[in-house]
Amino acid sequence: GIQVEQSPPDLILQEGANSTLRCNFSDSVNNLQWFHQNPWGQLINLFYIPSGTKQNGRLSATTVATERYSLLYISSSQTTDSGVYFCAAYQKVTFGTGTKLQVIP
Amino acid sequence: ETGVTQSPTHLIKTRGQQVTLRCSSQSGHNTVSWYQQALGQGPQFIFQYYREEENGRGNFPPRFSGLQFPNYSSELNVNALELDDSALYLCASSRAASGSYEQFFGPGTRLTVL
Numbered sequence: 001g002i003q004v005e006q007s008p009p010d011l012i013l014q015e016g017a018n019s020t021l022r023c024n025f026s027d028s029v030n031n032l033q034w035f036h037q038n039p040w041g042q043l044i045n046l047f048y049i050p051s052g053t054k055q056n057g058r059l060s061a062t063t064v065a066t067e068r069y070s071l072l073y074i075s076s077s078q079t080t081d082s083g084v085y086f087c088a089a090y091q092k093v094t095f096g097t098g099t100k101l102q103v104i105p
Numbered sequence: 106e107t108g109v110t111q112s113p114t115h116l117i118k119t120r121g122q123q124v125t126l127r128c129s130s131q132s133g134h135n136t137v138s139w140y141q142q143a144l145g146q147g148p149q150f151i152f153q154y155y156r157e158e159e160n161g162r163g164n165f166p167p168r169f170s171g172l173q174f175p176n177y178s179s180e181l182n183v184n185a186l187e188l189d190d191s192a193l194y195l196c197a198s199s200r201a202a203s204g205s206y207e208q209f210f211g212p213g214t215r216l217t218v219l
Contacts, residue, residue: 031206031207033207035210040212041142041212041215042210042212042213043148043197043210048207086147088148090206093138093140093150093153093208094150095140095147095148095149095150096147097146098146098147
């Protein structure tokens with residue numbers, strides 16, 4: 001099956017810093033989603049982005065399907081951005097390994 | 106618009122018992138998927154239901170089974186519980202449409218097997 005790898009596995013940022021999270025997938029995919037999992041386990045939709053670039057406030061994402069990767073950009077990070085970020089590739093849904101982000105004041 | 110809901114929130118069972126978890130999909134959605142998330146790992150796909158039929162399955166044994174009802178709500182049943190079944194169980198719903206598979210997740214059920 002498809003393999004989905006995320007990097008870095010762990011990231012510590014000072015509040016206000018910018019970061020880029022990467023998601024690599026081993027085969028072509030039809031769809032890709034980014035999620036933020038809060039400390040209570042809820043997966044919150046960030047982006048549904050099979051290709052191209054989208055922006056939502058301080059967050060943006062880019063998927064280059066032909067090169068099998070997606071990037072999630074977080075600008076001006078806040079402590080509330082802390083948690084685990086997952087990308088998920090479809091159709092037989094495969095989640096990545098996750099990036100655990102901690103933003104410190 | 107009503108979001109995805111799951112019940113119960115927490116559950117404690119003993120090894121060998123059976124458990125049923127429930128999920129109500131978001132209004133307008135006709136597809137439900139179930140995931141198991143062990144501590145420190147990403148969610149693992151169990152199976153998906155569309156129009157009351159199983160529509161894809163991950164690498165889980167037959168003692169994991171499910172149902173989808175005409176109102177698109179769903180159940181996950183696990184028989185002969187094992188200690189390794191302790192995990193967060195997540196349900197996601199989506200609206201099967203041409204080329205779109207965006208999923209929306211419920212808050213999860215945390216199952217502990219003793």
